[in-house]
Amino acid sequence: MNLRVGLQRFRLILRREIMVRLSYRMTLVIAIVSAASGLFSYAFLGNGAVVSATTQTYGMSLGAFLVTGVAFSSIITNGLSMFGDYANPSQLEEVLVTPTDLRIFVLCSSFLTILVSIGTAILLFSMSVLLLGFIFSYNVPLLLAMVFLGVTSAIGLGFVGLGFQLVYKQNYFLSWLLFSFTSLVGNMIVPVQVLPGFLQTVSYVTPQYYFFTGIRVALGSNVAPANFILESFALYSAVLLSFGLLIFQRGLAFIKRNGTHRWI
Amino acid sequence: MSYKTLSPDNFPPIQIEHVSKSFVRRRQVGWSRHPAESREVLKDVSLSVNRGEIVTILGRNGSGKTTLARILSTLIIPDTGRARVCGYDVTQESKEVRKRIGVLLNSGDTGFQPRLSAYANLEYYSGLYEIPMRLARERIRTLLADFDLADRGSDQYQSYSTGMRRRLAIAKSILPDPTVLLLDEPTLGIDPWSTEHIHNLLLELARRGKTILCMTNNLSEAKSLSSRTLVLEKGLLSSSSSIHEVLAS
Numbered sequence: 041m042n043l044r045v046g047l048q049r050f051r052l053i054l055r056r057e058i059m060v061r062l063s064y065r066m067t068l069v070i071a072i073v074s075a076a077s078g079l080f081s082y083a084f085l086g087n088g089a090v091v092s093a094t095t096q097t098y099g100m101s102l103g104a105f106l107v108t109g110v111a112f113s114s115i116i117t118n119g120l121s122m123f124g125d126y127a128n129p130s131q132l133e134e135v136l137v138t139p140t141d142l143r144i145f146v147l148c149s150s151f152l153t154i155l156v157s158i159g160t161a162i163l164l165f166s167m168s169v170l171l172l173g174f175i176f177s178y179n180v181p182l183l184l185a186m187v188f189l190g191v192t193s194a195i196g197l198g199f200v201g202l203g204f205q206l207v208y209k210q211n212y213f214l215s216w217l218l219f220s221f222t223s224l225v226g227n228m229i230v231p232v233q234v235l236p237g238f239l240q241t242v243s244y245v246t247p248q249y250y251f252f253t254g255i256r257v258a259l260g261s262n263v264a265p266a267n268f269i270l271e272s273f274a275l276y277s278a279v280l281l282s283f284g285l286l287i288f289q290r291g292l293a294f295i296k297r298n299g300t301h302r303w304i
Numbered sequence: 305m306s307y308k309t310l311s312p313d314n315f316p317p318i319q320i321e322h323v324s325k326s327f328v329r330r331r332q333v334g335w336s337r338h339p340a341e342s343r344e345v346l347k348d349v350s351l352s353v354n355r356g357e358i359v360t361i362l363g364r365n366g367s368g369k370t371t372l373a374r375i376l377s378t379l380i381i382p383d384t385g386r387a388r389v390c391g392y393d394v395t396q397e398s399k400e401v402r403k404r405i406g407v408l409l410n411s412g413d414t415g416f417q418p419r420l421s422a423y424a425n426l427e428y429y430s431g432l433y434e435i436p437m438r439l440a441r442e443r444i445r446t447l448l449a450d451f452d453l454a455d456r457g458s459d460q461y462q463s464y465s466t467g468m469r470r471r472l473a474i475a476k477s478i479l480p481d482p483t484v485l486l487l488d489e490p491t492l493g494i495d496p497w498s499t500e501h502i503h504n505l506l507l508e509l510a511r512r513g514k515t516i517l518c519m520t521n522n523l524s525e526a527k528s529l530s531s532r533t534l535v536l537e538k539g540l541l542s543s544s545s546s547i548h549e550v551l552a553s
Contacts, residue, residue: 134415137377137407138432138480139399145432299327299371299380 070216077224084230093233099260104174108255109228111164114157115190116251119197120214122150124205133301142292143285146202147195154191161187176259182266186254192277193247199284206291209300218248227252250276315391317484317515318353318376323385325371345371347539348385358506358516360526363536369519370410372536373488376517377407389484403434406482410489410519414473418462422453422472425461426479433480440479447475450505452498466493474502478509485509485516491525503528 061068094105126149127135127142135145168174197218204211223229225239226248232240243249250273257266295301325346345368353359363369374380375387378398386393392400416425423444430440448457451471456464464472470493477485490506491499506529510516520526526533535542 131415133379133409134429135432136379137402137405137409138429139402139434140432141399296379296381299374301379 074216081224081230084224084234093231097231097233098256100176100256101174103172104168104176104259105231105256106229107168107172107174108165108176108259109252111168112161112187112190112252112255113228114160114164115187116194116197116248117218118153118157119194120201120211120218122146122153122194123198123202124211126150127202127205129301136301143199143288146198150195150198154194157194158187158191177261179258179266182254182270183258185270186251186258186273189254189273189277190247190251193251193273193280196277196280196282196284197247199281199288203284203287203289203291206288207294222246222248225249227256247273247276247280315388316352316354317390318351318359318517319386319388319391320349320351320372320376321386323349323372323375323382323387325368325375325380325382345539346375346382349536349539349541350385351534351541353515353517355515356510356513357532358510358518358530360518360520360530360533361536361541362520362523362526362533364521367536368539369521369536370488373407373409373486373517373519376401376484377405377409377486378402403480404483406477406480406485408473408477408485408487408490410492414469414476416461416469416472416476419460421458421460422448422464423457425472426476429476429479435480443479443481447478451475452501467495467498470494471498471502483515485514487516488519489521490518491520491522499525500528 094100094102098105100108123146126146132142135142169176197214201211201214204214225232225235225243226246227243228248232243232249232253235243250269254266254269254273257269323346324344326342326344328340328342349368349372351359361369361372371380375382376389376394378394378401381395386395388394389401390404392404394401416422417428420428426444426447427440430437430444435443444457445454448454451474453468453471453475456468461469461472470491474487474490477487485506487506491502494502503525506516506518516529518525518529
């Protein structure tokens with residue numbers, strides 16, 4: 041093969057890749073910030089104050105804190121992808137010409153995903169108790185309420201993600217916000233108490249903060265009153281769900297106006 | 305008299321009045337994006353289709369046929385003008401419209417799950433069309449037979465040929481027993497024998513009172529199917545004429 045032709049092919053393929061990636065500029069920013077976010081998460085986790093924060097605030101060891109974060113994360117982090125998968129380009133138009141409301145369609149389609157995420161949480165939590173020997177004290181009504189509110193928040197996030205996907209044809213930004221950035225500030229892995237003040241403030245905006253705090257309150261001992269976190273999360277979930285439905289409606293109106301139902 | 309006070313039967317199944325539609329398009333030149341500009345796809349289009357009539361919209365690629373079909377199927381909203389199906393406004397009363405239409409989109413794939421059988425795929429759509437289960441099963445069996453797919457009904461969709469997929473897609477559009485059938489390039493990729501068979505089925509549906517609006521760029525399809533053919537050229541719809549007049553022009 042002619043070297044010049046080979047180099048030209050390489051240049052054109054590379055150029056196309058760069059142009060495509062640059063057309064999603066936010067993705068580039070996100071990749072850099074998520075890497076930094078992971079770095080900071082582990083840096084804060086290594087802080088000596090972490091152990092006392094989990095013991096004093098939630099009445100549980102650092103191990104129990106981490107295990108509950110990982111075990112229950114499936115409930116809250118599945119929100120975005122569960123709707124996006126069902127509203128893919130080949131499905132979207134076909135569903136939109138039927139009498140079935142798209143919201144009902146994505147909810148029905150995602151029902152199994154929601155059940156699986158709850159089942160995963162139960163399985164992982166049971167394993168942490170039965171196999172790893174972690175001991176928790178149980179406030180079952182609060183735990184159930186938190187799971188319900190977690191699912192409600194995930195649905196709200198799902199509608200936000202779907203609205204974004206309809207307009208921008210991707211929801212990397214939201215995925216990043218949910219999976220990477222909030223692993224730092226969402227009280228999932230790193231206790232918010234050891235974060236700098238401004239990051240603690242940011243954590244109050246994330247649904248993960250309320251969800252994981254509520255789960256820890258329900259499973260920890262000698263901790264803060266449950267009512268405040270329950271009421272806060274209930275209010276937050278209602279607002280998030282309403283916001284999600286609003287974003288979704290805006291997204292739907294956008295594609296109906298611009299005819300951009302398809303993107304692949 | 306107000307539209308709301310009239311029965312849907314009093315309206316032409318399809319009524320389009322002065323509909324225009326523009327799309328904003330982004331241009332990418334080299335590394336940079338240029339400002340968006342607007343392109344008018346439909347220009348003051350008016351059309352009325354009667355019950356039991358098959359009307360063909362004939363036009364080149366990019367002439368606006370698909371946009372017109374997508375407006376009538378409630379997928380996109382017109383910028384100006386009104387479109388009604390059975391008296392219901394496609395923008396304001398889209399759910400009522402969707403209960404009365406069967407749609408075949410010209411988009412390559414048709415929302416079928418590749419690992420499910422044709423029967424299971426149609427059964428799934430019968431749920432979306434809110435068809436009672438017993439009636440749905442009966443209709444699916446009839447449709448699979450009508451479209452010559454009965455012996456392959458339990459095969460996975462992914463094993464179907466292009467022509468079989470298109471036939472199944474047409475069967476799906478008829479599944480809800482719609483008053484109005486909107487077909488965008490119905491016989492695209494189908495062999496001549498199957499095309500003739502499908503045309504006969506569509507003619508039979510029209511005889512039974514179904515209203516069919518068919519978008520095509522195939523002159524012979526327009527000739528064999530429709531009682532009336534209109535030409536859409538750069539967003540402008542010609543006045544109604546017979547296929548012979550179209551051919552002559």
